Amino acid sequence: MATRGFGGRRPPRDTAGRIPPGQSATDGFPVLAATPTPYIPLDQWSFTLKVGPRTVATWNWEQFNALPRTQFTRDIHCVTKWTKLDTIWEGVSIDDLLKAAGLEPPTKFTLAHSYGGYSTNVPIDDLTGGKAMVALRYDGKPLEPDHGGPARLLVPHLYFWKSAKWVNGLQFTQRDEAGFWELRGYHMRGDPWKEERFAGD
Amino acid sequence: MTTNTSTPDLHPGRLQWQSAVITAIVPRTARIKSFFLRLPQPFDFLAGQHVDVRLSAEDGYQAQRSYSIASAPDASGEIELAIERLEDGEVSPFFHDIAVVGDEIELRGPIGGYFVWSIGDAGPIVLIGGGSGLVPLVSMIRHRANQRVNTPFVLLASARTWDDVLYRDELLQYAARQDGFQLVLTTTREGARRPGDFERRIDRQMIASMLACLSQTPRQCLVCGSNPFVEAASQALIAAAVNADVIRTERYG
Numbered sequence: 401m402a403t404r405g406f407g408g409r410r411p412p413r414d415t416a417g418r419i420p421p422g423q424s425a426t427d428g429f430p431v432l433a434a435t436p437t438p439y440i441p442l443d444q445w446s447f448t449l450k451v452g453p454r455t456v457a458t459w460n461w462e463q464f465n466a467l468p469r470t471q472f473t474r475d476i477h478c479v480t481k482w483t484k485l486d487t488i489w490e491g492v493s494i495d496d497l498l499k500a501a502g503l504e505p506p507t508k509f510t511l512a513h514s515y516g517g518y519s520t521n522v523p524i525d526d527l528t529g530g531k532a533m534v535a536l537r538y539d540g541k542p543l544e545p546d547h548g549g550p551a552r553l554l555v556p557h558l559y560f561w562k563s564a565k566w567v568n569g570l571q572f573t574q575r576d577e578a579g580f581w582e583l584r585g586y587h588m589r590g591d592p593w594k595e596e597r598f599a600g601d
Numbered sequence: 602m603t604t605n606t607s608t609p610d611l612h613p614g615r616l617q618w619q620s621a622v623i624t625a626i627v628p629r630t631a632r633i634k635s636f637f638l639r640l641p642q643p644f645d646f647l648a649g650q651h652v653d654v655r656l657s658a659e660d661g662y663q664a665q666r667s668y669s670i671a672s673a674p675d676a677s678g679e680i681e682l683a684i685e686r687l688e689d690g691e692v693s694p695f696f697h698d699i700a701v702v703g704d705e706i707e708l709r710g711p712i713g714g715y716f717v718w719s720i721g722d723a724g725p726i727v728l729i730g731g732g733s734g735l736v737p738l739v740s741m742i743r744h745r746a747n748q749r750v751n752t753p754f755v756l757l758a759s760a761r762t763w764d765d766v767l768y769r770d771e772l773l774q775y776a777a778r779q780d781g782f783q784l785v786l787t788t789t790r791e792g793a794r795r796p797g798d799f800e801r802r803i804d805r806q807m808i809a810s811m812l813a814c815l816s817q818t819p820r821q822c823l824v825c826g827s828n829p830f831v832e833a834a835s836q837a838l839i840a841a842a843v844n845a846d847v848i849r850t851e852r853y854g
């Protein structure tokens with residue numbers, strides 16, 4: 401059903417194929433978060449890899465920064481309807497993280513955890529194979545706190561709530577456990593091309 | 602997903618799109634209008650939740666945006682949205698310049714289960730809203746008034762001018778009841794009009810004097826508006842010794 405009198409603002413032809421349904425491109429970088437921005441001193445920052453309740457590896461800021469670096473230029477899609485094209489990130493790929501810990505994925509599911517209590521679930525297949533990283537830099541600069549710094553998960557092919565800001569850990573889980581927004585009705589996977597915004601989409 | 606197209610997908614919890622009808626349009630401030638929508642399939646919602654609106658062009662192109670529900674939860678089958686006109690925006694100018702009473706608007710909801718207040722949630726509750734960020738907070742304040750509970754509420758509302766304060770007269774009326782709802786206004790481009798009001802952007806000192814209106818530390822602080830506004834207000838709360846764990850934010854991007 402067409403909405404009477406609505407024409408719409410079309411994306412330019414050269415980028416049209418990169419804008420998922422219901423999204424529109426923005427030049428800005430909107431900020432969404434359910435809590436105040438935490439400011440985490442780097443000397444107190446750490447990242448923990450867990451299998452269930454068991455810690456398998458921990459890195460402090462210095463150790464984490466010594467891990468191999470990966471660069472991504474990707475389009476990102478927020479469930480609040482904006483898409484930003486060609487964003488430039490640098491960080492540690494999940495492949496390199498697991499390699500550094502000497503860990504083969506023991507289960508198919510993970511929960512990412514953050515300072516401030518946020519969490520989100522991501523299947524391991526969406527994190528490995530060069531698909532995701534723990535990002536430390538955006539657009540050539542250290543990641544700003546309101547965009548998730550010092551470090552955020554980056555899973556650019558899923559809606560951006562999966563790219564947990566202020567990330568401080570990744571935990572393998574036996575089952576696909578719902579995270580913060582997933583418990584509140586958002587989709588368990590969140591593929592923007594399938595418009596998986598809410599449970600049942 | 603593969604489904605039989607002849608039977609509707611009744612997946613539990615699935616949010617269905619529906620065509621709501623605009624029953625009234627009411628200008629609220631120079632830049633904000635209210636849109637009253639009758640829902641063919643009414644849903645229960647919590648004060649603070651939002652809906653997604655979907656506009657479709659003749660050729661199938663669609664645009665979606667989120668709008669908080671301004672009305673309180675009730676059985677009327679109608680909801681109110683209050684939409685600010687953003688220059689050069691795709692959706693908000695459509696509502697302001699083109700939509701008329703009788704038009705059908707596709708929407709689905711309710712969405713969001715975190716930035717909410719229910720009458721069972723204990724106070725004191727601190728609400729801070731800037732511009733159209735007042736919308737979900739007004740739903741909570743209306744809900745509190747309708748349900749006649751006296752949970753202590755204090756609202757700090759920021760706007761450019763006295764006339765830009767969304768729902769100003771209604772909020773002043775609630776405050777006049779002196780039933781535990783307190784209203785503090787700050788106008789950033791105009792002088793303060795009432796004793797105790799402010800005429801600047803939100804800062805730590807303003808937050809501290811607002812918290813002094815309360816007899817206890819807040820159980821919940823709900824902050825809504827543009828991202829710079831929410832950042833400033835929530836960091837001011839933290840600077841005024843409010844625990845970050847009790848602060849919830851809704852950012853309009």
Ligand SMILES: Cc1cc2nc3c(=O)[nH]c(=O)nc-3n(C[C@H](O)[C@H](O)[C@H](O)COP(=O)(O)OP(=O)(O)OC[C@H]3O[C@@H](n4cnc5c(N)ncnc54)[C@H](O)[C@@H]3O)c2cc1C
Pocket residue numbers: 425426427480651666667668669670683684685686687688689690691692693694733736737851852853854
């Ligand atoms: C949970 C939630 C609840 C919300 N509740 C409300 C509410 O109650 N009331 C309310 O008014 N709003 C609310 N919003 C904001 C709302 O969803 C829209 O973002 C807002 O109405 C702007 O949409 P738009 O289509 O008019 O503007 P958009 O087209 O999205 O543009 C936004 C701004 O960016 C500029 N812009 C964007 N893209 C381009 C481009 N390609 N080229 C040039 N300029 C560009 C526009 O000029 C405009 O000023 C809410 C948002 C969220 C996330």
